[in-house]
Amino acid sequence: MDNSSFFIYCNSGDFKIPIYTAFYIVTFLVGFISNTVALYVFLCLLPRNSPSCIFMTNLAISDLLFTLTLPMRITYFLRRGEWIFGDPLCGISIFAFYVNMYSSILFLTAVSISRYVAILRPMDVKRIFNWRRCVIISLAIWALVSSSSSPFLLAKSYHSNGTIRCLEPQNQTYLGRVLIMNYTGLVIGFALPFIVITVCCIRIICQLQGLKTQLAGARTPRGRTMALVSMVFVVFLVCFFPYHVVRTVHLHYAASFRHDCALTIMMQKFVVVSLCLAASNSCFNPILYYFAGTGFRHALRESLRRSRIVSSRKSVENSIFEASPGAESPVFGDPQEGQKIQVPLQQLSNS
Structure with missing residues (x-):
């Protein structure tokens, strides 16, 4: 959730509004520019037949689409929590956040698996990850993430204390359904990909232990592969791990109906920080493209x-x-004599 506030009298608005405003402005500027440049490189300057290039192109598209929704969030928090864009864009804004997060997770997982196959089964990588299969995998990821996140398109703005709100839950009526969606995203959208990436990273490192002599003093393709998978692992730890842990704990706390205002505000602050870390992946991914390839x-x-x-x-x-x-053009000599050079x-x- 963008900032779950289940108790109307315990609100962390003084904390979250300046944090969200500053963060979304920086993320929009950095994410829009860097991902536009990344797409230009992937589509215009690089061959589009390698698995990593195909998956990273889709990753950059996901990040760029998300950054295009950030001006609405910036406006919302600049107006101190007043939504002026109507119901459809309210749902689209929330939908874009979840599509970006989970498509990023799955595309990063696909990149790690392709690198794993390239190192441990180099003779089979072109057969396993040919262009057609990579495109099918990419389309399947978009379809899975979009369909599973589609309920957020039904989110509507609502009136609260004379102000039209969005990007935050209205009440606890649908908390049970939200908990089910949370655990679905936690297991399928985060835990399983995280386990896969961890296994890939460990196996690649073990495989490369016997190549230390070749890797010393030179960044070979295998060394770049290890750097790429390691950076993907770090992105998971920094961006996605805190958000899923904090979101799960916060939802269970809200379901307990405890009326501890200080604890509620503290939990909301953790949600704000973890959500910012999750959304920052759109800025970290271009760094991954640059330094790992x-x-x-x-x-x-x-x-x-x-x-x-x-x-x-x-x-x-x-x-x-x-x-x-x-x-x-530059002319030397005497034009009148017909001697033009x-x-x-x-x-x-x-x-």
Whole structure:
């Protein structure tokens, strides 16, 4: 839940509003820019036939779609908890959060499994994770996550103390159903993928122990694989583990109907912090792309280098045109005698 407040008189608004506002602004700026750049690299600069590239492309799409909903959350908390976008967008905003979180978990799991197969069964990786199969897996992940999160599309805004609210539960009427959804997400959406990633990470590390000599002083493909899986493991621990633990504890506390205001506010503060960590995965994933894949780094650096060269050539061209208005290219000699020597701009820029 975005900030479960089951007791109307025990509300952590003074804590959560500035935290959510600042966090969502930073996440929107960093996440939108970094994931847009990542998609450009994946779609335009890299071959799209490797399993990791296909899964990471889908991961970047998920993160970018989530960041596009953040302006509504920012506006909501800037207005101190007043929703102005209507019922459909209220449901879409909550739906986008859960789709992003669980699709990220499953795509990161798919990346880890593909790397595991590449290390332990390198001769079979192209057969097991061919392009068609990777696309089918990606579509299955989108279908599973979207269908399981679809009940959140029915979420509506509501009136509370003269203010239209969203992004927080209205009452405890549906707490039993929420607990069922929580345990479904906890087991299928987090625990099982976390176990798979942990096993993959341990097996890959064990497999690479015999390759220390080759790995020493050089970042081989196997070394990059270990770095990639290790970073995925860290993202799980930092972003997803705290949220699922805190959410489960908080829901059970709410179901106990205890009327301890201080404890309720403390639990709400933990929910706020853990939710921010969960949503921050949209900013951590581009870091994973950059540091765990030399292909991504090389493509991005090469693109930046080419853009600098093009910019430099344009500045040279503009300076020449300003010095010789109306000239199509730099000309040396006496035009009146018909002796025109046209020098390519590329030669000028390299001289």
